[in-house]
Amino acid sequence: MEPEHWLSDLRVVIFDMDGTLYQDHTFMERYIRYLLEKTAAEPHTEEAVSLGMAILAGSHPVQCGHFYHAADDAVLVREAGRFVRALSWDGTELALRDDMAALTADEAALPEQLVPFGDPWGIAAVLGLRYKLPEEKRLEAFRRVREEMVREPYLFPTSRGLFEALAALTAIEKKVVMTNTYLESGLAFLHHMEIHHLFDEVYCGAEKPEGIARYITVLLAQGYKPEEILSVGDNGWNDLEPVRRLGGRTCLISPYASAESSRWDLRFTKLDELERLLRRIQQATTRRAAEYGQDRADQHLQEI
Known part of the structure; x- marks a missing residue:
């Protein structure tokens, strides 16, 4: 327009x-690695990094603008204010239950089980939730990567x-x-x-x-x-x-x-x-x- x-x-x-x-998206790989290191989810690090990069590249069915349904570890797709599809993290189509379809995402306050992700920060944060990392660990990783970004060698352009x-x-x-x-x-x-x-x-x-x-x-x-x-x-x-x-x-x-x-x-x-x-x-x-x-x-x- x-x-x-x-x-x-x-x-x-x-x-x-x-x-x-x-x-800048170079921070995202470090962010994901910091999230998972020294946790039970650390063996999944390369898988998580690859997933995040595929989403950013647009080469994955899961995209920025989708919503994470934490209770079911599923991704919900919204069209015209309504949820119309559900995906697994590998992109497989899942059955959209009635309770999922009934959820609303046109209000300022989302249902607790829904987490939107629209950028690299959101993707990494959702992965932290997916692997059920404690809030303290997630905050530690977030602060660490942000402090790096205003220092060499990780200064953002x-x-x-x-x-x-x-x-x-x-x-x-x-x-x-x-x-x-x-x-x-x-x-x-x-x-x-x-x-x-x-x-x-x-x-x-x-x-x-x-x-x-x-x-x-x-x-x-x-x-x-x-x-x-x-x-x-x-x-x-x-x-x-x-x-x-x-x-x-x-x-x-x-x-x-x-x-x-x-x-x-x-x-x-x-x-x-x-x-x-x-x-x-x-x-x-x-x-x-x-x-x-x-x-x-x-x-x-x-x-x-």
């Missing part, structure tokens, strides 16, 4: 961080062109970053990218999807219209679904196969596509401000 007819309406852009402002476009995006009223990552790591990543100062509001430990739904509700109460809000992220369920449900604009950016790409206003795979979008938003909103004789960048300023 060509968005020229709505870019100029935007007043708020909300960015996810991991997988959105940078792209960045896009200076994207960050320059982000800095130049001055004609909208709010640039917001929301990440579910805990505060210490979220700030470490933003400072490594040298972009913390480019945002009007920064939220770590954002508790998406519920957290972004609450934030959108606040924006609407402040007088913003749904169509004036754009959410950009690589995880459809966490970053985009709540915004779409409330009438906002959505952009999925991910180089990986996704089961639900058609649900979003825009679908990108590369950071340079996002860079071009930000420059187009700046041009469109600047042009509209000039036409209406106002500088929208000076409206609704607030400190954080």
